[in-house]
Amino acid sequence: xxxxxxxxxxxxxxxxxxxxxxxxxxxxxxxxxxxxxxxxxxxxxxxxxxxxxxxxxxxxxxxxxxxxxxxxxxxxxxxxxxxxxxxxxxxxxxxxxxxxxxxxxxxxxxxxxxxxxxxxxxxxxxxxxxxxxxxxxxxxxxxxxxxxxxxxxxxxxxxxxxxxxxxxxxxxxxxxxxxxxxxxxxxxxxxxxxxxxxxxxxxxxxxxxxxxxxxxxxxxxxxxxxxxxxxxxxxxxxxxxxxxxxxxxxxxxxxxxxxxxxxxxxxxxxxxxxxxxxxxxxxxxxxxxxxxxxxxxxxxxxxxxxxxxxxxxxxx
Amino acid sequence: xxxxxxxxxxxxxxxxxxxxxxxxxxxxxxxxxxxxxxxxxxxxxxxxxxxxxxxxxxxxxxxxxxxxxxxxxxxxxxxxxxxxxxxxxxxxxxxxxxxxxxxxxxxxxxxxxxxxxxxxxxxxxxxxxxxxxxxxxxxxxxxxxxxxxxxxxxxxxxxxxxxxxxxxxxxxxxxxxxxxxxxxxxxxxxxxxxxxxxxxxxxxxxxxxxxxxxxxxxxxxxxxxxxxxxxxxxxxxxxxxxxxxxxxxxxxxxxxxxxxxxxxxxxxxxxxxxxxxxxxxxxxxxxxxx
Numbered sequence: 001x002x003x004x005x006x007x008x009x010x011x012x013x014x015x016x017x018x019x020x021x022x023x024x025x026x027x028x029x030x031x032x033x034x035x036x037x038x039x040x041x042x043x044x045x046x047x048x049x050x051x052x053x054x055x056x057x058x059x060x061x062x063x064x065x066x067x068x069x070x071x072x073x074x075x076x077x078x079x080x081x082x083x084x085x086x087x088x089x090x091x092x093x094x095x096x097x098x099x100x101x102x103x104x105x106x107x108x109x110x111x112x113x114x115x116x117x118x119x120x121x122x123x124x125x126x127x128x129x130x131x132x133x134x135x136x137x138x139x140x141x142x143x144x145x146x147x148x149x150x151x152x153x154x155x156x157x158x159x160x161x162x163x164x165x166x167x168x169x170x171x172x173x174x175x176x177x178x179x180x181x182x183x184x185x186x187x188x189x190x191x192x193x194x195x196x197x198x199x200x201x202x203x204x205x206x207x208x209x210x211x212x213x214x215x216x217x218x219x220x221x222x223x224x225x226x227x228x229x230x231x232x233x234x235x236x237x238x239x240x241x242x243x244x245x246x247x248x249x250x251x252x253x254x255x256x257x258x259x260x261x262x263x264x265x266x267x268x269x270x271x272x273x274x275x276x277x278x279x280x281x282x283x284x285x286x287x288x289x290x291x292x293x294x295x296x297x298x299x300x301x302x303x304x305x306x307x308x309x310x311x312x313x314x315x316x
Numbered sequence: 317x318x319x320x321x322x323x324x325x326x327x328x329x330x331x332x333x334x335x336x337x338x339x340x341x342x343x344x345x346x347x348x349x350x351x352x353x354x355x356x357x358x359x360x361x362x363x364x365x366x367x368x369x370x371x372x373x374x375x376x377x378x379x380x381x382x383x384x385x386x387x388x389x390x391x392x393x394x395x396x397x398x399x400x401x402x403x404x405x406x407x408x409x410x411x412x413x414x415x416x417x418x419x420x421x422x423x424x425x426x427x428x429x430x431x432x433x434x435x436x437x438x439x440x441x442x443x444x445x446x447x448x449x450x451x452x453x454x455x456x457x458x459x460x461x462x463x464x465x466x467x468x469x470x471x472x473x474x475x476x477x478x479x480x481x482x483x484x485x486x487x488x489x490x491x492x493x494x495x496x497x498x499x500x501x502x503x504x505x506x507x508x509x510x511x512x513x514x515x516x517x518x519x520x521x522x523x524x525x526x527x528x529x530x531x532x533x534x535x536x537x538x539x540x541x542x543x544x545x546x547x548x549x550x551x552x553x554x555x556x557x558x559x560x561x562x563x564x565x566x567x568x569x570x571x572x573x574x575x576x577x578x579x580x581x582x583x584x585x586x587x588x589x590x591x592x593x594x595x596x597x598x599x600x601x602x603x604x605x606x
Binding site: 035037039090091093094096097098100101102104105108109112113115116226230233234237275279280282283285286287288289290293294297 | 351353399402403406408410411412414415416418419420421422423424425426427429430434536540543544547577579580582583586587589590591593594597598
């Protein structure tokens with residue numbers, strides 16, 4: 001297949017949009033429904049990425065790809081899910097401050113372990129050896145196919161989130177987020193609900209981390225910066241944290257603007273690409289987070305339809 | 317025995333700025349109930365301001381502390397007027413305020429790179445002499461830093477606990493309505509707290525910066541421990557913050573000496589602190605049962 005017309009940066013830009021959309025959707029379940037501000041998204045993402053990478057590169061498996069790849073990516077997802085259970089257990093009954101400390105602490109611990117465990121992760125120098133589980137002819141074609149596969153996985157996450165919105169479990173999450181003591185007094189298992197939420201969403205974040213690692217093909221602790229958490233959070237808040245499509249709309253407007261429009265189409269001086277543009281991107285993301293929460297707290301798509309209906313019937 | 321001595325000396329001298337930063341953060345936390353993530357950038361800015369004054373005006377490190385602290389304090393007040401006060405007036409929720417402070421932290425961290433440039437910066441200070449304390453070598457500079465941090469921390473403690481303005485600050489933190497009815501001017505006292513917190517954070521940043529290098533992530537790297545110290549100290553006031561902050565520094569030094577890896581020490585301490593918070597929240601919940 002001749003893909004000369006397709007810019008490699010464009011594939012990478014779209015891949016980033018897809019991955020951050022997935023993270024934003026999962027964060028939507030935590031922040032938008034259950035009102036749990038997970039500042040450690042990148043920790044779960046990193047656990048999935050490094051668990052997959054270490055198992056794939058360092059373990060001598062008796063079978064090759066695609067089984068080796070599938071087993072490792074499943075293990076990475078499972079590891080992230082289990083760490084989600086542990087973190088969920090730790091912060092499940094703490095207030096916002098405790099959640100901030102617990103999730104931030106977890107992300108810090110993952111970053112530290114990725115840096116210090118040189119035998120396993122390659123430390124600050126990084127770890128290579130990751131590859132696509134197929135070869136359809138050329139790097140660009142392989143990357144394009146991986147983008148399509150990742151988009152299909154994120155499509156699955158969209159479907160899951162959409163189902164949760166319409167399920168009793170989703171209503172329970174909203175109840176936990178709105179008034180947890182009341183939900184508990186009505187006999188709802190709020191702690192178990194949060195634990196399950198953390199397990200599933202963290203596993204999803206880990207899966208996306210592993211898929212991101214495959215695209216990167218070289219894992220470094222610098223992949224685990226706060227910019228991942230920021231991108232998912234600002235996209236969700238901008239699009240509308242209470243709506244299913246909020247994260248996707250937000251990612252298109254933020255990451256899409258910078259990683260596709262600015263990077264590929266605007267006449268930006270070449271020397272800006274290494275430092276000025278990434279710095280400007282993060283600074284503007286931070287500013288967007290402040291401005292949206294102050295002036296349009298429900299984001300572009302607004303509040304949940306059922307909340308709007310309740311307000312129109314009963315007032316604020 | 318040697319381990320205890322080394323841990324005490326290294327912990328107290330190397331992590332002294334943590335106590336100062338935690339005092340500033342605790343003041344804000346007690347008044348506003350806000351986990352102000354952007355406080356980490358006050359620490360970073362203190363380091364940058366100090367470095368800028370030191371290298372531009374060729375001033376001695378101790379001469380730059382005052383302007384660095386004041387500038388960081390003014391920035392802290394600026395963030396209150398530009399972001400937190402308008403947000404409070406718009407009735408922004410607690411969770412949203414934490415996220416806003418996270419956004420502000422990111423904005424300031426990356427924005428300051430446009431002002432001060434991208435490279436790692438250093439203070440221009442002469443190489444210090446080394447003294448032996450309890451058998452451990454310590455630079456005179458670190459010892460002076462410890463003394464300075466101790467003096468500033470105790471002065472702040474005295475100011476908050478004993479002075480008339482400190483009493484007003486504590487009154488406002490306890491009950492804003494009652495404080496206002498008693499003739500306390502809330503805006504003046506609030507601005508004063510943001511300023512003092514900024515000064516404390518800025519001074520801590522200057523001490524951190526002169527001990528190593530000045531980078532945009534300087535405050536962010538310390539933030540988790542500042543947060544943990546304040547949360548673990550809980551309702552025990554500034555005295556509790558000083559005790560927990562000092563103990564944290566010593567524990568970090570001891571664990572680093574034991575594991576030969578500063579990063580492992582941090583992971584162990586983070587896990588220990590979070591488990592402690594979990595245990596304490598369970599105990600509080602049990603005590604609340606009837």
